[in-house]
Amino acid sequence: MSKQPAAVVGVGQTHHRAKREDVSMAGLCREAMDRALADANMSLDDIDAIVVGKAPDLFEGVMMPELFLAEALGAAGKPLLRVHTAGSVGGSTAIVASSLVQAGVHKRVLTVAFEKQSESNAMWALSVPLPFNMPVHAGAGGYFAPHVRSYIRRSEAPTHVGAIVAAKDRQNALKNPYAHLKNPDTTVESVLASQMLWDPIRYDETCPSSDGACALVIVDEDTAAASPNPAWIHGTVMRSEATTAAERDQVNPQASRDAAAALWKQAGITSPIDEIDAAEIYVPFSWFEPMWLESLGFAEENGGGWRLSESGATAMDGRMPVNCSGGVLSSNPIGASGMLRFGEAALQVRGAAGEHQVDGARKALGHAYGGGSQFFAMWVVGSEKPTN
Amino acid sequence: MTRTLSAPVTVAFDYTRSTGPVIGRFLTGLRDGQIVGGRTSEGKVVVPPPEFDPVTHEAITDFVDVAPVGTVTSWTWVPEPVKDQPFDRPFAFALIQLDGADVPMLHALDVASPDEVSTGMRVQVRWRAERVGAITDIEAFEPATDAGPTGVEALGTNPVTGVVVPVSLDYLYAASPEESAFYRGLNEGRILGQRCPTCQKVYVPPRSACPADGTPTAEEVEVSQTGTITTFCVVNVPFLGQKITPPYVSAYVLLDGADIAVLHLILGVPAAEVRMGMRVKAVWKPREEWTYSLENIDHFEPTGDPDAEYDTYKQHL
Numbered sequence: 181m182s183k184q185p186a187a188v189v190g191v192g193q194t195h196h197r198a199k200r201e202d203v204s205m206a207g208l209c210r211e212a213m214d215r216a217l218a219d220a221n222m223s224l225d226d227i228d229a230i231v232v233g234k235a236p237d238l239f240e241g242v243m244m245p246e247l248f249l250a251e252a253l254g255a256a257g258k259p260l261l262r263v264h265t266a267g268s269v270g271g272s273t274a275i276v277a278s279s280l281v282q283a284g285v286h287k288r289v290l291t292v293a294f295e296k297q298s299e300s301n302a303m304w305a306l307s308v309p310l311p312f313n314m315p316v317h318a319g320a321g322g323y324f325a326p327h328v329r330s331y332i333r334r335s336e337a338p339t340h341v342g343a344i345v346a347a348k349d350r351q352n353a354l355k356n357p358y359a360h361l362k363n364p365d366t367t368v369e370s371v372l373a374s375q376m377l378w379d380p381i382r383y384d385e386t387c388p389s390s391d392g393a394c395a396l397v398i399v400d401e402d403t404a405a406a407s408p409n410p411a412w413i414h415g416t417v418m419r420s421e422a423t424t425a426a427e428r429d430q431v432n433p434q435a436s437r438d439a440a441a442a443l444w445k446q447a448g449i450t451s452p453i454d455e456i457d458a459a460e461i462y463v464p465f466s467w468f469e470p471m472w473l474e475s476l477g478f479a480e481e482n483g484g485g486w487r488l489s490e491s492g493a494t495a496m497d498g499r500m501p502v503n504c505s506g507g508v509l510s511s512n513p514i515g516a517s518g519m520l521r522f523g524e525a526a527l528q529v530r531g532a533a534g535e536h537q538v539d540g541a542r543k544a545l546g547h548a549y550g551g552g553s554q555f556f557a558m559w560v561v562g563s564e565k566p567t568n
Numbered sequence: 569m570t571r572t573l574s575a576p577v578t579v580a581f582d583y584t585r586s587t588g589p590v591i592g593r594f595l596t597g598l599r600d601g602q603i604v605g606g607r608t609s610e611g612k613v614v615v616p617p618p619e620f621d622p623v624t625h626e627a628i629t630d631f632v633d634v635a636p637v638g639t640v641t642s643w644t645w646v647p648e649p650v651k652d653q654p655f656d657r658p659f660a661f662a663l664i665q666l667d668g669a670d671v672p673m674l675h676a677l678d679v680a681s682p683d684e685v686s687t688g689m690r691v692q693v694r695w696r697a698e699r700v701g702a703i704t705d706i707e708a709f710e711p712a713t714d715a716g717p718t719g720v721e722a723l724g725t726n727p728v729t730g731v732v733v734p735v736s737l738d739y740l741y742a743a744s745p746e747e748s749a750f751y752r753g754l755n756e757g758r759i760l761g762q763r764c765p766t767c768q769k770v771y772v773p774p775r776s777a778c779p780a781d782g783t784p785t786a787e788e789v790e791v792s793q794t795g796t797i798t799t800f801c802v803v804n805v806p807f808l809g810q811k812i813t814p815p816y817v818s819a820y821v822l823l824d825g826a827d828i829a830v831l832h833l834i835l836g837v838p839a840a841e842v843r844m845g846m847r848v849k850a851v852w853k854p855r856e857e858w859t860y861s862l863e864n865i866d867h868f869e870p871t872g873d874p875d876a877e878y879d880t881y882k883q884h885l
Contacts, residue, residue, distance in 0.1 A: 318801075
């Protein structure tokens with residue numbers, strides 16, 4: 181039996197901020213959920229099942245969100261699942277939710293992902309010294325910076341490309357009412373002038389630390405008929421690989437390449453750059469835009485990515501708009517960041533992205549990665565029902 | 569097989585919690601000596617108030633003061649209290665339905681023996697003198713007296729919006745047999761790896777199984793103390809729990825004879841002069857400081873030899 185068609189008919193998110201001290205975790209989730217339900221013209225009573233995702237447990241000291249949030253999420257009397265794949269969790273959570281619909285198990289599934297970074301310290305959580313080991317770890321930036329350096333060397337990239345991406349995403353964020361960072365003065369020059377945190381990554385080339393949540397309502401074909409603008413799911417893929425292995429490609433991981441190839445095949449796409457109208461790619465450090473553009477097949481390996489970013493092609497009015505929402509570089513509630521990518525892709529093909537809408541977007545990519553570039557989750561959504 | 573190595577590790581952090589308006593209202597009440605419940609859409613008064621109505625799912629906004637006196641609906645005896653429980657002497661945990669509430673709440677009941685507890689018994693609040701807006705502002709419940717509980721004054725004017733939740737977990741970190749051999753080698757001034765019999769790759773530290781093909785690794789290989797920096801970053805950012813003062817160079821060092829790089833510290837050269845391909849050697853701490861740790865190698869420093877060609881390490885990036 182083949183997959184049943186499924187579509188996103190509701191997208192909701194919070195106003196992402198450094199500190200949302202006015203709401204609890206439950207309140208934060210409900211803010212996103214209530215917006216998604218209103219968008220879908222539904223109430224919690226219409227929902228068959230709920231799938232929740234959040235950042236790794238140590239990040240905010242919550243180990244079983246499903247346990248303490250069940251009632252607030254309206255899950256009493258319904259199936260409630262929790263998904264857990266590090267930074268890619270928002271994407272994986274959306275995919276698990278869509279699978280429940282595509283498998284014909286449920287007709288209307290609500291999925292929510294969140295994080296309150298203000299209640300903890302992710303940098304600390306990622307750098308807890310272990311006995312016997314060398315305490316040289318320095319958070320996510322410290323982990324990814326050497327691999328960014330490898331990309332720059334391998335692709336012979338000019339060192340200002342990261343700044344071009346950062347300035348572009350911060351300008352895009354000004355068009356997104358939900359974005360955390362609103363810095364109208366950010367330019368390539370100001371990014372280049374910002375402090376070098378984890379050389380070669382500068383302060384302005386890193387994501388902020390945000391409180392926020394995102395929720396999606398994913399429904400079957402019959403239910404989607406009532407929506408004026410469903411975002412049809414054309415393909416979903418998840419892949420994982422070991423964090424470390426001899427000669428593992430840490431710049432362009434095998435799992436990422438395999439996931440992309442499988443995704444394009446599922447979605448019937450042969451030339452991503454020509455067929456995808458908008459991409460929301462998980463870019464927590466600016467250099468990951470060119471890195472993932474290559475890995476995902478939008479550009480040639482070893483240089484096609486930075487040439488695309490440098491040329492302006494990834495700007496909102498460019499050939500391949502990337503992160504029109506401002507992306508992870510402008511809002512990063514880690515547990516929700518992946519779902520925000522998936523939700524923003526849905527908004528684009530629904531023509532509902534507001535000021536950061538790409539005119540006439542018909543197919544969009546939502547992408548997330550996590551761990552040491554070892555978990556990948558991605559989907560393609562379209563304005564038309566898939567034919568395959 | 570010799571014994572594996574293990575060492576204690578404590579993971580501790582003071583998490584903060586934004587309470588939101590509902591839990592905040594409850595905690596504000598406790599600070600001020602008042603127990604606040606929430607009325608649900610079905611008219612039931614619940615203590616502590618739920619943030620959202622179980623039927624309509626709307627936020628709870630109807631708050632009700634309930635009595636500091638109630639009835640035990642069920643209980644359990646705690647003969648051997650553990651750390652951070654309400655008392656260090658035996659006590660009861662009881663479900664107590666306060667007068668004015670429709671469902672019970674859980675708290676400690678301070679009595680000397682289980683013979684003094686019964687379902688249906690009347691109990692009253694004993695307030696803590698120093699109240700901060702936490703469930704522990706109620707020190708415990710105690711058997712009701714004719715005089716009733718001692719009332720207390722409000723201790724603040726601003727609403728409670730947050731609480732601090734310290735978490736401290738004590739683990740025993742156990743190294744695998746293969747890692748234990750690696751750390752024992754470091755205690756002898758040697759760097760040991762293991763070769764995968766399938767792909768022939770040498771892993772440092774050794775694993776129980778090759779992550780690429782799953783084959784158990786057994787053949788021990790001593791690798792060189794000299795290697796090549798494949799890639800690195802300069803850490804300029806200070807953070808909580810940091811052990812090395814920034815700026816410092818954190819680098820992947822591919823030791824000669826190994827097929828995977830180890831992450832270590834580079835010293836003996838200005839950070840700005842560290843390069844991909846730079847040849848470096850291990851600099852050990854004085855022998856009397858050695859333990860069973862990669863920290864026995866204090867850092868790596870340049871050998872002064874010409875840099876390795878990019879082609880010799882590019883597959884390790």
